[in-house]
Amino acid sequence: xxxxxxxxxxxxxxxxxxxxxxxxxxxxxxxxxxxxxxxxxxxxxxxxxxxxxxxxxxxxxxxxxxxxxxxxxxxxxxxxxxxxxxxxxxxxxxxxxxxxxxxxxxxxxxxxxxxxxxxxxxxxxxxxxxxxxxxxxxxxxxxxxxxxxxxxxxxxxxxxxxxxxxxxxxxxxxxxxxxxxxxxxxxxxxxxxxxxxxxxxxxxxxxxxxxxxxxxxxxxxxxxxxxxxxxxxxxxxxxxxxxxxxxxxxxxxxxxxxxxxxxxxxxxxxxxxxxxxxxxxxxxxxxxxxxxxxxxxxxxxxxxxxxx
Amino acid sequence: xxxxxxxxxxxxxxxxxxxxxxxxxxxxxxxxxxxxxxxxxxxxxxxxxxxxxxxxxxxxxxxxxxxxxxxxxxxxxxxxxxxxxxxxxxxxxxxxxxxxxxxxxxxxxxxxxxxxxxxxxxxxxxxxxxxxxxxxxxxxxxxxxxxxxxxxxxxxxxxxxxxxxxxxxxxxxxxxxxxxxxxxxxxxxxxxxxxxxxxxxxxxxxxxxxxxxxxxxxxxxxxxxxxxxxxxxxxxxxxxxxxxxxxxxxxxxxxxxxxxxxxxxxxxxxxxxxxxxxxxxxxxxxxxxxxxxxxxxxxxxxxxxxxx
Numbered sequence: 013x014x015x016x017x018x019x020x021x022x023x024x025x026x027x028x029x030x031x032x033x034x035x036x037x038x039x040x041x042x043x044x045x046x047x048x049x050x051x052x053x054x055x056x057x058x059x060x061x062x063x064x065x066x067x068x069x070x071x072x073x074x075x076x077x078x079x080x081x082x083x084x085x086x087x088x089x090x091x092x093x094x095x096x097x098x099x100x101x102x103x104x105x106x107x108x109x110x111x112x113x114x115x116x117x118x119x120x121x122x123x124x125x126x127x128x129x130x131x132x133x134x135x136x137x138x139x140x141x142x143x144x145x146x147x148x149x150x151x152x153x154x155x156x157x158x159x160x161x162x163x164x165x166x167x168x169x170x171x172x173x174x175x176x177x178x179x180x181x182x183x184x185x186x187x188x189x190x191x192x193x194x195x196x197x198x199x200x201x202x203x204x205x206x207x208x209x210x211x212x213x214x215x216x217x218x219x220x221x222x223x224x225x226x227x228x229x230x231x232x233x234x235x236x237x238x239x240x241x242x243x244x245x246x247x248x249x250x251x252x253x254x255x256x257x258x259x260x261x262x263x264x265x266x267x268x269x270x271x272x273x274x275x276x277x278x279x280x281x282x283x284x285x286x287x288x289x290x291x292x293x294x295x296x297x298x299x300x301x302x303x304x305x306x307x308x309x310x311x312x313x314x315x316x317x318x319x320x
Numbered sequence: 321x322x323x324x325x326x327x328x329x330x331x332x333x334x335x336x337x338x339x340x341x342x343x344x345x346x347x348x349x350x351x352x353x354x355x356x357x358x359x360x361x362x363x364x365x366x367x368x369x370x371x372x373x374x375x376x377x378x379x380x381x382x383x384x385x386x387x388x389x390x391x392x393x394x395x396x397x398x399x400x401x402x403x404x405x406x407x408x409x410x411x412x413x414x415x416x417x418x419x420x421x422x423x424x425x426x427x428x429x430x431x432x433x434x435x436x437x438x439x440x441x442x443x444x445x446x447x448x449x450x451x452x453x454x455x456x457x458x459x460x461x462x463x464x465x466x467x468x469x470x471x472x473x474x475x476x477x478x479x480x481x482x483x484x485x486x487x488x489x490x491x492x493x494x495x496x497x498x499x500x501x502x503x504x505x506x507x508x509x510x511x512x513x514x515x516x517x518x519x520x521x522x523x524x525x526x527x528x529x530x531x532x533x534x535x536x537x538x539x540x541x542x543x544x545x546x547x548x549x550x551x552x553x554x555x556x557x558x559x560x561x562x563x564x565x566x567x568x569x570x571x572x573x574x575x576x577x578x579x580x581x582x583x584x585x586x587x588x589x590x591x592x593x594x595x596x597x598x599x600x601x602x603x604x605x606x607x608x609x610x611x612x613x614x615x616x617x618x619x620x621x622x623x624x625x626x627x628x
Binding site: 186253261267280281284286 | 370584598
């Protein structure tokens with residue numbers, strides 16, 4: 013029987029394992045840890061790296077619990093109770109514009125409604141992985157989506173198509189009519205409906221979590237030695253600006269965290285070290301920057317993509 | 321009798337006058353204009369400068385009208401009708417970290433409720449000016465607030481205290497527990513209540529609009545030749561990051577514009593050319609950066625400030 017502590021311990025171990033793999037791949041950077049506690053219950057371990065290949069990266073673990081704040085129960089449409097939220101959240105901003113930005117999150121939430129301590133708590137898993145290349149490499153995009161599809165397919169044939177579309181819809185800058193990157197998978201409220209057990213949901217989330225490091229190292233190793241210059245750095249700055257726009261304007265998790273007095277520095281570790289804005293910038297027609305922009309849209313079937 | 325067109329023409333002239341004064345002060349930069357039209361009615365003139373002293377500045381005029389979008393009537397608590405929104409909006413990011421960032425907005429809104437063409441429309445003015453120094457100079461802050469107070473006092477004794485507090489409350493980064501800068505004045509829904517005429521409200525808004533250029537030139541001339549180095553530029557990058565956080569997370573106008581499909585490039589001209597984020601950065605105790613941070617809080621009586 014799966015307990016809360018099993019899940020918490022699993023996420024904590026996942027953080028350790030990913031940090032070790034990323035340090036080995038970076039070769040120079042070491043994670044700095046800030047352990048923090050939340051007055052109302054629980055806490056976390058925020059880990060940040062500023063390395064050779066990873067310019068600014070955060071790998072956060074947290075497990076917070078206590079009486080559910082009213083804002084949270086209202087936002088989630090839940091009755092009052094005692095909650096637990098735990099998970100691992102990652103954003104890596106590479107030094108090189110030729111290497112993609114990546115984001116991963118896996119999380120578990122449960123709430124025991126007040127006065128109903130005999131009942132099973134309401135629970136669900138959520139998470140996802142998505143990739144934000146400064147320059148879209150279609151072979152990378154196909155590889156990324158095929159790997160995610162095979163992780164999903166091992167658990168349920170509906171997972172990949174549903175979660176791929178969910179990511180397209182979620183990681184979308186409406187005011188730019190651009191997706192943040194080439195998507196990936198996004199899922200939420202994976203609970204015990206339709207005969208799924210908590211064990212089977214966790215097994216899926218584990219596979220997602222464990223696919224993260226090998227996937228990212230594949231892209232890092234493929235692109236880290238590709239030469240670049242001022243032009244690519246300038247484009248990277250603008251794309252990082254878009255990343256900031258998505259996270260601060262549209263990302264529900266960020267807004268919710270800032271609004272409910274989450275730990276600001278852990279939430280905003282997702283922001284890049286530098287971002288640029290130029291008024292009304294348009295890349296030159298036919299350039300690799302313009303091509304990348306044209307591929308930042310919803311609904312591209314990357315698994316079967318045959319363009320170059 | 322004041323007509324819509326009088327107000328629109330006034331704002332358009334204010335844009336011209338401010339742009340001319342800023343170009344003269346910058347000495348090198350020239351405003352580039354993008355005239356744009358809105359499919360449903362009206363349009364604007366977005367003007368952007370990238371100069372010697374003003375690294376990135378926008379001085380926008382717009383006058384948009386048409387059937388009021390449902391999102392707008394809901395947000396403003398108004399019955400459906402035909403609306404007009406017009407105004408001038410400015411953000412200037414100076415090149416030097418020793419010169420403050422400034423923001424000014426003056427605007428007029430009216431709506432003629434559907435089927436009530438005989439009635440006077442619902443109308444109001446809004447706006448404000450606020451200053452965001454990278455390094456807080458207490459003499460500047462006192463000067464700024466005294467000038468604003470004298471603009472306000474010429475119209476109503478309540479204006480300055482009310483609008484100063486409104487600015488403190490509005491330009492606040494809740495997640496940082498910091499004000500954006502040293503505040504200024506902010507006001508909204510100045511209508512015909514309490515015996516104010518539309519003419520008297522416009523007279524106040526004109527005085528605010530016309531105080532902008534002399535105020536900013538005072539700060540620009542006072543600080544533009546102050547030497548600075550890497551340390552000041554690095555601090556400027558972090559403060560610009562905070563400016564981005566405020567505008568994208570908390571500023572109601574920005575959110576509303578992006579959400580109602582306003583012209584993205586005109587709205588986001590407020591963002592700096594470059595912004596930086598460092599995880600959990602704290603300035604050295606006793607440094608000028610730490611002193612500046614300590615002065616970014618609500619409720620400082622700058623008019624009577626006697627500290628150094």
